[in-house]
Amino acid sequence: MRHVLLLLLGAHLAYAGTHSLRYFYTGVSGDIDFPEFTAVGLVDEEQFTYFDSNTKRTVPKTEWIRQNVEADYWDGVTQTFTGTHPTFKVDIQTLKGRFNQSAGVHSWQMMCGCELNDDGTKRGYWQYGYDGEDYVSFDKSTLTWTAAKDQAMITKHKWDADKAFGEYNKGYLENTCIEWLQKYVSYGKDTLERKVSPQVSLLQKSSSSSVSCHATGFYPSGVTISWMRNGQDHIEDVVLGQLIPNEDGTFQVTSTITVTPDELKNNKFSCVVEHQGKTISSILTEDKIKTNYDSSASVPIGIILGAAAGVLLLIVSGVAGYKVYQKKKGFKPVNASDDGSNSSAHSDPKP
Incomplete structure (x- = not known):
């Protein structure tokens, strides 16, 4: 298993x-x-x-x-x-x-x-x-x-x-x-054909850990998450997570950036989420980041960050x-530009 x-x-x-x-x-x-x-x-x-x-x-x-x-x-x-x-x-x-x-x-x-x-x-x-x-x-x-x-x-x-x-x-x-x-x-x-904008949160387990930009509740699934540093595109030390379906049919995805406290203090980092022509930009500041060590956070960050894994396990049990x-990689289209596909009604010959 x-x-x-x-x-x-x-x-x-x-x-x-x-x-x-x-x-x-x-x-x-x-x-x-x-x-x-x-x-x-x-x-x-x-x-x-x-x-x-x-x-x-x-x-x-x-x-x-x-x-x-x-x-x-x-x-x-x-x-x-x-x-x-x-x-x-x-x-x-x-x-x-x-x-x-x-x-x-x-x-x-x-x-x-x-x-x-x-x-x-x-x-x-x-x-x-x-x-x-x-x-x-x-x-x-x-x-x-x-x-x-x-x-x-x-x-x-x-x-x-x-x-x-x-x-x-x-x-x-x-x-x-x-x-x-x-x-x-x-x-x-x-x-x-519905359109639902994402909810965006900045999450961090501790002051020394990486920061996650978590977009959830959006539909359709096409979304882009990028990071900016002082107004310029930033791709170093960034990991994009998997697109995960929520139980209600919407989607969620997380992009994580590794940044030191000094870098965060001396630079302006922003997470930019684009979906269906709408752009949501969140600046990494202490008051914007939900953390485990912040007593003002209404929900422990461990629960928030664990939600994606929990949802995926629910999906696993159903799918x-x-x-x-x-x-290792996504499916690629067959070499044709004018075809459709899909069958649940055929029997393949033996390989």
Whole structure:
């Protein structure tokens, strides 16, 4: 379980485009207290469906999907996910042999999804990863697969030769995904097209520790956090945290700067948060920074800084294998500018 959680905690949640639809299938093997197979659907990075091999049923995660689809919708996707579970289980064993592995925790994951921008441009994704690393990705313009490592060449050649599989993926990328994305956006328009500005706080555990600029409660997820020193951009000793979803569907993110008390005293440091055309600038001064050692702080800073970890663990319990594949980097679009993607209704050939 620890191995999987580390991958999840290291996952980067992609900053959403105009509108996006993605599915993540994750198979896991090894001695862990974790479902062998999970499937998660997201619209604009908000989870709207969830399935795992323990419960063997697909459940809605938003009111807008719950209210707009009938029982046969859930029966259909549950049947698909249930059928995919044994395939992923066998695939992991195949890949363990290919990588000369006999024990340990291993994961096999698929991601497919599409984005639709206001100007009508589309992007699509169809990729697989093994143990948190890229494995193969699909190019719908050539109906071929790109191998990310030598062990994936066998898979590439087998899947390149399966023209029916390639044509199916292409059709889904170009048509079905976009159609469902538009349908889902119409279902959840009030939620998915809302705009909520971030609340920004400056946090510090002690007078000698780094200072965190914490932006939370914003929607959509696209946000920029930067630091300035005496009116100039400052990038030294700055660490940007992961974008994390809150329980209410909004997002939070933290950027941390390491600065000595003397530097803070002799310079003007500011955290600048930009979201949906609005800029919020907070200057690092003692009266602005919430700390553990400040008796005037209404909430202990340890609780505030711990909130992000707590929220992510809640997300982990609900999303399970969501984005294990993004251990080291985010998904990149397939080599096409006019495609969509995403499927919860297909069966892959063996790798």
